[in-house]
Amino acid sequence: MGKVTAVSPLAPAQFPDLPVIDGVRFATIAAGVRYQGRTDVMLAELAPGSTIAGTFTKSATRAAPVLDCQAKIGGTSGAGAAILVNSGNANAFTGKGGVTAVEAITKAVADVCDIPQSRVFTSSTGVIGEPLPHDRVTAVLSDLKAKLADDGIADAAKAIMTTDTFPKGASAKVTIGSKTVSIAGIAKGSGMIAPDMATMLVYIFTDAVVSQPALQEMLSKHTDTTFNCITVDSDTSTSDSLILAATGASGVDASDSEEFSNALHDLMLNLAHQVVQDGEGATKFVEIAITGAATDEDAKTHAMAIANSPLIKTAIAGQDPNWGRVVMAIGKSGAAADRDRLSIRFGDIEVAKDGWRSPTYSEEAAAAHMKGQNIVIGVDLGLGNGKATVWTCDLTHGYIEINADYRS
């Protein structure tokens, strides 16, 4: 059960066919930052006038490139822009050396791409506490620049992987008036998570025209209900970064488009689900749906208490409809709950009601639901209208194997 496999059993059948986004070009290269025999640096070049929004880890020990990006997001400029990402080394907890590395790379990218340094955004993902050999990155920039191509996004998704078992991509097309705009995004991450070799990075591109404030507002709002609603193991990375760029190449303004905002949300949720589906050792994809809480915030607190409970995650791995552990998690979460108003369901099966086992409960039916690959745990608090849904995976021998059995 839960042994490590080459590709997650929850992986999509194939990488999606992502549309070309006018105004952005991609290149990847094997720079040998840490890994051998694979690409490990990706460059995305954005057309002049692109607007850029971002959300980042709230970790107090966040990495140097994260701090640099955060300082630059929100600025407006008519110039082009660039995103450069390396895998293999997170440039995190690297003291002043980390800042020097970011400075060297962003300056070199600005020179090669002929853009202001304030428009260069970088991310690093991989081992923590090791100095980033930034000269290996700057040495390949001219070659990267020469390789830029419209259709390089699938290769980009591969170059940013660390412990991921599959590359992650998603796209959408939105009709605004009589015209169509496209959105395409890529992500890496095998959890929220593991600062050692697996942080979460997400890059989303659109050819729509979206003002920077509108872009940031949409991104921040949707992050709360997508990437901030997933967890693999409750451990938050020092490098999590999500950058959304609108090139405007389509000439279609989507700043006020609800359809565009909705499509963006769905694309972000799709990528977030793929990160959970590549959770370390995962064999089950789990939705936790809370209703009837006193507030939405309480609902999310309860949902995360369930999603992060080792006892619930191991019960799911063992295909055990152990609803007593759900009662436990609700009780410990700290958010408002009344034991005697609780109801709990697994899939469509009511397992508990009014503070006791449901009179219609069938252990056999609940056990059958737990045998599936997609598990739904529903809890109604019976207190108000607060609701939240989060997604997680099970906790298996595979997680222990990846994180304990092998020295990193």
Place this chain on the structure above:
Amino acid sequence: MGKVTAVSPLAPAQFPDLPVIDGVRFATIAAGVRYQGRTDVMLAELAPGSTIAGTFTKSATRAAPVLDCQAKIGGTSGAGAAILVNSGNANAFTGKGGVTAVEAITKAVADVCDIPQSRVFTSSTGVIGEPLPHDRVTAVLSDLKAKLADDGIADAAKAIMTTDTFPKGASAKVTIGSKTVSIAGIAKGSGMIAPDMATMLVYIFTDAVVSQPALQEMLSKHTDTTFNCITVDSDTSTSDSLILAATGASGVDASDSEEFSNALHDLMLNLAHQVVQDGEGATKFVEIAITGAATDEDAKTHAMAIANSPLIKTAIAGQDPNWGRVVMAIGKSGAAADRDRLSIRFGDIEVAKDGWRSPTYSEEAAAAHMKGQNIVIGVDLGLGNGKATVWTCDLTHGYIEINADYRS
């Protein structure tokens, strides 16, 4: 690594020789509540005038016997008292039936022992959500009463076990003036934890004279630095209960004795450590010592973030001095931290300093420390004088095996 063994590798060599506490007698019996072929009910009868203090789980879904005990603690009475505990069934999330069961048992114990019902304290530990067959308990009360003996405390420690791999006991003698008082305590628990079959129960007895308010004050204070500073898997039980009874049989007043209070603290810490040492699947006993935090509260938040991190607990299981994961946990905890002032040590080995790997760091020395059975992770925040120490164990295949591989 971390396979389930008959007895935890961290268990003490033997159960300690506990002193007789004048004024309390014990009896145990096999009532067949759920287990067969072992004792599963214990009765402790306390002399008239005994004072009783208690601390309990803060879970919003706490069990019926917990609510009943909480309502009774703090009352004063010259009458005798009794503690009755069953294992095998937690009488938790059992609706009105749970209240009926507590009422039936406490009334029957009051009748058999000829004491007021308000002086009968009960605990139940085991499976959740199943009706407690309370008639099996009340049926054996006369036999229990007949078996009461001064020296029954070791048997009592066994009768309250569920998934525990060893019984837990500790004792102390304190000289006050020219006289000596004794303290003896027993505990069960294989984590904070598992509401399914392993909650934490602790009973401590002394022959000292201690007023109820003084007894409660000592107990509450010491609980914060002992049992509230341990974690196996961050999951909080619906039944955790700790009851401390002072029979006064020695005639020696310890209400204002600092020595007595200190001895009680040390005994509680000893029992708390034994619970961690019986943590499900544990192979390492881990101390997390935080200094230099902005406040003591911040220090505890950081300590618990480290102690509950699955990535740190698996790294310890893998004997990996993965200090990057400690940086991650400090970053995510939410308490104040300045990355560039952090220092981290494993045992006596400084691994990180001023926001970077220590210049004196030796991977070999750190790896050697991680091979031991007792691991110490020290973190200095460099911000103030706040400090806290907590204890936990590693996260191994054994934990997955106990909680996922077998249906409960």
